[in-house]
Amino acid sequence: MFFRQAGVYHTNYVADRALFPVAADRWIIAMILALGVAAPFLFSSLYLSSYLLPWLVWTAGALGLNLILGWAGQFHLGYAAIMGIGAYATVHANRFGVPWEFSIVIGGVSAAVIGSCFAFAALRVKGLYLALSTLALQFVMDWTISHVPAISGGTQATLQAPDIRVLGQPIVSDAGLYYVALVWCVLVTLFMLNLRRTALGRALVAVREKDFAAAVIGVNSFYFKLVAFSTSSFIGGVSGAILIGTFYHAVTPEQFSVDVSIQVLAMVIVISWGAARFGFSLSIEALAHLPQALYGALIISFLLVEPLGLGKIYKNVRDYLLVWPFGYVKK
């Protein structure tokens, strides 16, 4: 088969630390990336701007959430609020006259600062209580965003986002907006893929497995929880800003309500909880287009049938094909 390897055997550390130990993975990723770059020439403009583009941005957002949920093992039921903070900060900075490239950084940083508050909840409690307190913080943020006129312009207001300009060039075409989203998504994917190879990634995994035990072996668990929350909030904030800039073009409080938080969480579950490998190619923005009941049923059936998500399904198929037809070989 095309995987052509009887198991994965490493003879040196370089091979062991390789991003894709199986060569076929590398080719699949390269093909998907090529497909992503060529998409504006392959698909119609409607399909491009209404399916592919939000799909990429939500993938970036879901990967950011995965940093907390999958890597650091901390709950976050308020991720939409974080994305909303990034979006509002960016739009306000942009309207104030700051160039768009800097305003998304401002958006990301302000999301990171406020998102770190969630880390202080994580210092105190974990598990169920962390989930509930982040949920409560989501309600507080929702309320603040919609009830403070200086942020949202009033309860029912819609804030128009200025057209995005990159390096002074206004970006208005569907293909241009798509490439902005693609670049961001690729950046986040690269970061998440490489996390496995860094000290930060290993520390986060140690905290996830047991934070007391991590402290015993010298990993400052609070520090790494704080890093995880602020990094992931930064990614979320920028994703929210890009979602507004390239897709919605206007920002309202409802775009970042608690339901959206649950949707992002569902994306992480369905993609693959804890494994970011193919998050890039697999996201389920399509969910937003399904009727809500089916969407609930999808979450339930994934949890019942394959709790580790699409990533695990891919891995099962790959592990089977690696040694095919010698299924009895130990993997």
Added chain:
Amino acid sequence: MDWALLAETGINGSLIGLMYSLVAMGIVLIYKSSSVPNLAQGSMTMLGAYIVLAYSSRFGAPIWLAIVLATLSMFGIGIAIERIALRRLAGRPIIMILMMTLGLEILLRAGSLTIWGATGRPMPIGISDDPLFLGALLINRAYAAGAAVAIVIFGLFALFFRTRMGVVLRAISDDYTAAWSVGISVERGVALSWAMASVVATVAGVLWASVQGVDQSLAHLLLKGVTVAVLGGMDSLGGALLAGLLLGIVEGIAGSYLDPLLGGASRDLVDAAMLIVTIMLRPHGLFGRHDIERI
């Protein structure tokens, strides 16, 4: 300061709070027996109300019969949810269990809206709209009835936990491995607790629907229910009752003072703040069991 107004707000708030604790009791029942935080309790409440309405309008049953039939149906639905969705997740990480109950929440809410439609409908259970006069204070009759039912249901549970089956459930909630090893069927106990939570949800649904009509907003009782359950301690029924009382009073009084200042809708803010403060200061709530963690 107007003392009469304050007393009236406080008393009505405490009655509302007791109705919140009906929702919370369902969450506590399930959490006690299986450590599953049931985030679908809000939509189960909504589903219960919709089923009552379906029996009374579709089959023309009188409202009391519809309530009885709906209670029986919800008993079955509770058992089915446990059997199909939750039993296979036993021992899985809590994130999966949380997501499962969230998925159930979405499925039940969207499912009942798909079947019965989202337009708000009244639930006439024969409580008059006239206020009850208590001296100079005006008390809402529907709230008073709801609070009375909440106390009665709490009393019934207190009695139930003294019966043989109740003792079995208490044993399961103490230590399910130990319960298992002495021959108690833990699965049946957990299923029973889901069924009872569904029944409580139906009662809460009927009472809340008689106040605010049957529509999607019934599912939003989840936030109140969760706040009350956490404040009272996730595994204490009496705690849920007292915490409901407390939350109702705080919410009513704080709401009436904050609403003019903040431009409305401050009750949800007060709830969220109570939830956060409780979790930060006393995660196991007022009467909950304090968990000790091993490495």
